[in-house]
Amino acid sequence: MKKEKISNNVIRRLPRYLRRLDELTDAGVSRISSTELGQLLGFTPSQIRQDFNCFGEFGQQGYGYNVPALREQIAGILGMDRGYKAVLIGVGHIGRALIDNFCFSEWGINLVQAFDVDTDLIGKEFSGVHVSSVEDLTAYLKKNKVDIVVLAVPRDVALSTAEMLIDNGVHAIWNFTNVELVEPDSPVIVENVHFSDSLLALSYYVSDAYDSKKLKK
Amino acid sequence: MKKEKISNNVIRRLPRYLRRLDELTDAGVSRISSTELGQLLGFTPSQIRQDFNCFGEFGQQGYGYNVPALREQIAGILGMDRGYKAVLIGVGHIGRALIDNFCFSEWGINLVQAFDVDTDLIGKEFSGVHVSSVEDLTAYLKKNKVDIVVLAVPRDVALSTAEMLIDNGVHAIWNFTNVELVEPDSPVIVENVHFSDSLLALSYYVSDAYDSKKLKK
DNA sequence: TAGATTGTTAATCGATTAACAATC
DNA sequence: TAGATTGTTAATCGATTAACAATC
Numbered sequence: 001m002k003k004e005k006i007s008n009n010v011i012r013r014l015p016r017y018l019r020r021l022d023e024l025t026d027a028g029v030s031r032i033s034s035t036e037l038g039q040l041l042g043f044t045p046s047q048i049r050q051d052f053n054c055f056g057e058f059g060q061q062g063y064g065y066n067v068p069a070l071r072e073q074i075a076g077i078l079g080m081d082r083g084y085k086a087v088l089i090g091v092g093h094i095g096r097a098l099i100d101n102f103c104f105s106e107w108g109i110n111l112v113q114a115f116d117v118d119t120d121l122i123g124k125e126f127s128g129v130h131v132s133s134v135e136d137l138t139a140y141l142k143k144n145k146v147d148i149v150v151l152a153v154p155r156d157v158a159l160s161t162a163e164m165l166i167d168n169g170v171h172a173i174w175n176f177t178n179v180e181l182v183e184p185d186s187p188v189i190v191e192n193v194h195f196s197d198s199l200l201a202l203s204y205y206v207s208d209a210y211d212s213k214k215l216k217k
Numbered sequence: 218m219k220k221e222k223i224s225n226n227v228i229r230r231l232p233r234y235l236r237r238l239d240e241l242t243d244a245g246v247s248r249i250s251s252t253e254l255g256q257l258l259g260f261t262p263s264q265i266r267q268d269f270n271c272f273g274e275f276g277q278q279g280y281g282y283n284v285p286a287l288r289e290q291i292a293g294i295l296g297m298d299r300g301y302k303a304v305l306i307g308v309g310h311i312g313r314a315l316i317d318n319f320c321f322s323e324w325g326i327n328l329v330q331a332f333d334v335d336t337d338l339i340g341k342e343f344s345g346v347h348v349s350s351v352e353d354l355t356a357y358l359k360k361n362k363v364d365i366v367v368l369a370v371p372r373d374v375a376l377s378t379a380e381m382l383i384d385n386g387v388h389a390i391w392n393f394t395n396v397e398l399v400e401p402d403s404p405v406i407v408e409n410v411h412f413s414d415s416l417l418a419l420s421y422y423v424s425d426a427y428d429s430k431k432l433k434k
Numbered sequence: 435t436a437g438a439t440t441g442t443t444a445a446t447c448g449a450t451t452a453a454c455a456a457t458c
Numbered sequence: 459t460a461g462a463t464t465g466t467t468a469a470t471c472g473a474t475t476a477a478c479a480a481t482c
Contacts, residue, residue, distance in 0.1 A: 009473070009474095011418055011422075012414070012418060014421065015411070015413060015414035015418065016414065018417065019397070019414075033439065034439075034440075035439085039401075040401075044474075044475060046475050046476065047473090047474060047475075049440065049441065050441095053440095053442070057440085059440050059441080060439085060440070060481090061440040062438045062439050062481065062482040063439070063482065064438085077421065078417045078421045079420040080417070084423065092314065093310055093311075093313045093314030094310075094318065097309065097311040098412075101371075102395075104416075107416055108420065147423055148420075171426070172419060172426075174415070180236070184257075184258065189422050189426060193410065193412065193415050196232060198391070199321075200231065200232040200235065200297070201228055201295075202365060202389060202391055202408035203295050203296040203325065204296055205406050206296060207294075207295070207296030207299060209406060214404070224448080224449070226449070251463075252463085261450075262463090263450070263451050263452065264449090266464065266465065266466085267449090267465095270465060276463080276465080277457090277458060278458045278462080278464040279464075280458065280462080280464080281463065281464080282464090
């Protein structure tokens with residue numbers, strides 16, 4: 001695997017490749033060219049070949065790419081085969097949605113435990129995931145290696161919870177709180193799922209379409 | 218407001234400006250320079266001035282930017298003052314999380330109704346949002362102008378539901394299904410909240426940090 | 435071998451950063 | 459007026475696209 005700095009744009013495209021390749025595998029397609037894959041994704045063939053070449057030579061001249069093999073390469077690049085352990089903090093609606101409806105294992109992640117403050121939830125189990133008290137979290141983090149913390153707590157405790165986590169050695173947070181958790185230059189890896197940012201971008205594109213008369217009324 | 222094509226990168230930064238400006242307003246800060254705002258966001262002052270200049274002249278030489286005024290300008294660009302109406306389809310965990318915990322009105326969006334197939338849910342009301350039967354959806358869309366449909370149905374009905382929506386004149390979808398709803402060149406505006414893409418990007422960054430010894434073990 | 439398609443270098447395009455004149 | 463900071467043009471940097479030799 002080559003090792004120059006991979007651009008953020010490339011990284012964000014990798015999961016999209018992966019999903020398409022999964023679909024193609026399911027559909028029984030075993031071989032694809034950069035041109036065909038590009039048509040499916042709306043990318044140019046050049047871009048696809050450049051993207052893959054960041055990591056190695058996955059294709060074969062005159063043939064194209066082997067779909068399952070390429071899929072495994074990308075899964076490996078994304079770390080899906082590393083068995084990362086995740087814990088969830090905050091078993092509200094979003095937390096429950098993630099536990100019950102989001103298949104962590106499909107993406108190579110092992111959701112091993114959940115934590116909440118609500119005594120009605122503590123001790124319960126959802127989809128095989130046990131809920132413990134957040135009071136036990138510090139001790140848990142000392143004993144167990146956790147690669148990713150999924151943060152789904154209410155807004156008003158988001159920052160204090162994040163600080164506590166970082167103080168206890170957490171270095172990667174999947175953030176659903178809609179709150180900025182760290183300073184721009186923090187070494188902690190925070191992946192934000194900011195619903196509001198997404199909705200506002202959509203609102204802009206809708207406005208733009210109305211204004212340019214692409215949409216009526 | 219100027220009207221060349223605004224780049225996607227700029228649009229994605231606007232909600233981040235907005236959130237910071239809200240924080241600054243709450244903190245009673247009424248004036249800020251591009252340098253100071255840049256430090257808060259991790260952007261260069263040049264980038265900030267360039268971004269704003271896509272839309273007009275919001276600052277004042279020698280002074281900087283008026284925080285509340287700038288905030289209103291950006292809110293306007295994002296369409297927050299247009300009173301867009303949204304309906305939600307799928308009142309599962311994610312749907313409930315959105316209804317109960319996500320404040321649509323804070324972002325200028327009016328969530329007027331929800332739809333589901335579950336007869337236990339139909340007729341109920343959550344946080345002031347009434348749940349109707351999806352069977353009534355087509356009729357509803359005919360009678361009422363809906364700007365945005367929030368799609369939070371299970372994966373296996375995602376595509377068929379989207380097709381039905383588009384057939385009934387829906388032109389903007391906020392997509393929580395983790396499924397690709399339209400072809401690359403579709404005129405329908407789809408804003409994806411793909412949890413898996415986000416998690417896989419995080420997984421990559423974690424892997425990269427481990428490999429480059431920025432994180433141990 | 436001929437055809438196809440990659441891997442990779444070169445060209446282009448766009449986005450970010452720097453610089454500075456305008457001006458509050 | 460002097461100092462500060464914008465708005466905007468110019469320079470740089472990086473990402474995308476095009477081209478083509480390598481090769482299966």
